[in-house]
Amino acid sequence: MICRTILNETSYFGKGAIKEIANEVINRGLKKVMLVTDKDLLKFKVATKVCDILDEAKIDYEIYDKIKANPTIKNVTEGVDFCKQCGADVIVAVGGGSAIDTSKAIAIIMKNPEFADVRSLEGCAATKNPAVPTIAVATTAGVTINYVITDEEKNRKFVCADPHDIPVVAIIDPDMTASMPPKLCAATGMDALVHAIEGYITKGAWELTDMMHIKAIEIIARSLRDSVKGDPEGRAQMALGQYIAGMGFSNVGLGIVHSMAHPLSAVYDIPHGVACAILLTPVLKFNAPSTADKYRD
Numbered sequence: 345m346i347c348r349t350i351l352n353e354t355s356y357f358g359k360g361a362i363k364e365i366a367n368e369v370i371n372r373g374l375k376k377v378m379l380v381t382d383k384d385l386l387k388f389k390v391a392t393k394v395c396d397i398l399d400e401a402k403i404d405y406e407i408y409d410k411i412k413a414n415p416t417i418k419n420v421t422e423g424v425d426f427c428k429q430c431g432a433d434v435i436v437a438v439g440g441g442s443a444i445d446t447s448k449a450i451a452i453i454m455k456n457p458e459f460a461d462v463r464s465l466e467g468c469a470a471t472k473n474p475a476v477p478t479i480a481v482a483t484t485a486g487v488t489i490n491y492v493i494t495d496e497e498k499n500r501k502f503v504c505a506d507p508h509d510i511p512v513v514a515i516i517d518p519d520m521t522a523s524m525p526p527k528l529c530a531a532t533g534m535d536a537l538v539h540a541i542e543g544y545i546t547k548g549a550w551e552l553t554d555m556m557h558i559k560a561i562e563i564i565a566r567s568l569r570d571s572v573k574g575d576p577e578g579r580a581q582m583a584l585g586q587y588i589a590g591m592g593f594s595n596v597g598l599g600i601v602h603s604m605a606h607p608l609s610a611v612y613d614i615p616h617g618v619a620c621a622i623l624l625t626p627v628l629k630f631n632a633p634s635t636a637d638k639y640r641d
Contacts, residue, residue, distance in 0.1 A: 347550045349595050352480075352487055353512045357584065361517040362394055365479055366401035368513050369434055372477060377405035378432035380423065380447045381439050382412075385483070388523050391438045394481060398436075406430040411439065414494045414501070414609055414616070415446040417462045423450040424460070427476070434477045437511070438520075440484030440532060441616065445491035448509040451475035456508075462493060466502040473508065480511035482583070483521055484532035486539065486590020487514040494610055501606040505594075516587050518580035526572050529582075531617030533568040536586040538601050538620040540564065541628075543593030545635045556592030558641065560585050601627045 356364045369377060377398060381391040386409060398405050408426045410419055427435070427450055437447035449462060455473040459465050480487045489510045494501050521529075543549065544557035563585035570578025604627075605619035614622075632639060 345550075347552070349552055350489055350507050350510060351591055352510050352514050355487075355514040355516065355587070357516045357587075359517065359519050359580075361515050362481060362520065363397060364513075365394060365436060365481070365515065366397050366403060368479060369403055370401065372434070374434040374477060375404065376430065376432045376434070377403055378427050378430060378435045378450075379405050379407045380411065380435055380437045380443050380450070381407065381409055382443060383409050385439055385443075390483065390520060390523055393520070394436060394438050405436075406432070411443050411446055412494075413442055414613065415442045415492075416494045416496050418496070419446050420449040420453070420462045420493060421460075423447075424453050427454055432476070434479065436479045436481065438481045438483065440482070441492070441535075444480050444482065444487065444511070445493065447478050447480070448475065448491040448506075448511075449493060449504070451478050452506060452509050463495065463502070465493075465504045465506070468505050471506055471508045475509045478509075478511040479513040479515065481515040481517070481520060482587065484524065484528065484586070486536065486586045486588075486594075487511055488590040488594030490594050492606065492616075499610055501610040503606065510594075514587065516583050518576065518583050521579045521583055522576065524579070526574070528615075529579075530568075530572045531615050531621065532586070533564065533571060533582055533617070534621035534624070535617035536582070536589045537561065537564045537568070538624055539593045539598065540585075540589040541624070542599035542601055543589065543596055545631065545638050546593075546597050546599055548596035550596070553592045553596045556588050560589035560592065563588065599627070599631070
């Protein structure tokens with residue numbers, strides 16, 4: 345069996361890592377940033393930390409903040425139009441899965457216009473060109489080759505998996521998670537735990553991804569409660585655990601927690617991490633006869 349592993353080009357970890365954004369933009373010869381985030385992250389002065397860095401480095405940028413908790417086809421198409429109008433040649437995504445997922449879809453369509461119909465990206469689309477360079481500043485989520493878009497017209501979510509969409513740079517800076525409310529911290533942390541568990545037991549798992557998933561479970565298990573309480577070290581460890589889990593599962597896939605969580609979120613607009621948390625225990629019981637050895641690990 346041939347096992348493929350795709351990781352982003354560069355990752356930065358630690359307090360103050362967002363300062364590297366300016367260096368990455370400049371050193372790659374990029375000129376205009378499209379900053380993708382949501383209104384709350386601007387309101388609570390999280391995304392503005394990135395704006396300050398771009399301002400200090402005199403890097404031109406424009407902000408696209410029409411991001412929803414479960415990003416929609418409309419968010420993507422409007423974002424593509426925005427990217428064209430502002431002439432951006434690099435996207436900086438600041439936020440959780442919603443901002444990063446929207447950015448991936450925008451970045452792919454910009455370089456593969458034949459997929460302008462966002463629905464055509466479902467599954468493993470045969471895109472030919474790497475996406476617009478994307479720098480992902482993760483506040484709640486990992487950095488992967490997967491993204492999920494909501495089709496409001498058909499009341500469903502669809503998953504896209506494309507090696508061409510992975511951000512070239514990942515920034516894992518615990519300072520960016522400091523203002524995350526406890527409920528969001530709990531939901532996204534449980535999502536990351538499910539990523540690690542399902543990635544570990546999926547049929548595509550192998551030694552390299554097992555290493556990532558076991559370590560991610562270890563980090564999350566010891567850090568999630570402290571992170572929800574607002575402990576800075578807990579937040580820092582969760583940021584790392586979420587990233588490791590994302591690197592693992594995006595190469596081997598997930599399981600039926602996620603396949604059921606997506607329609608649950610689409611129909612009832614439940615936060616994705618909450619849906620995963622609700623479904624984890626019954627799925628573990630259902631899978632137990634086939635995964636006993638790995639469960640013991």
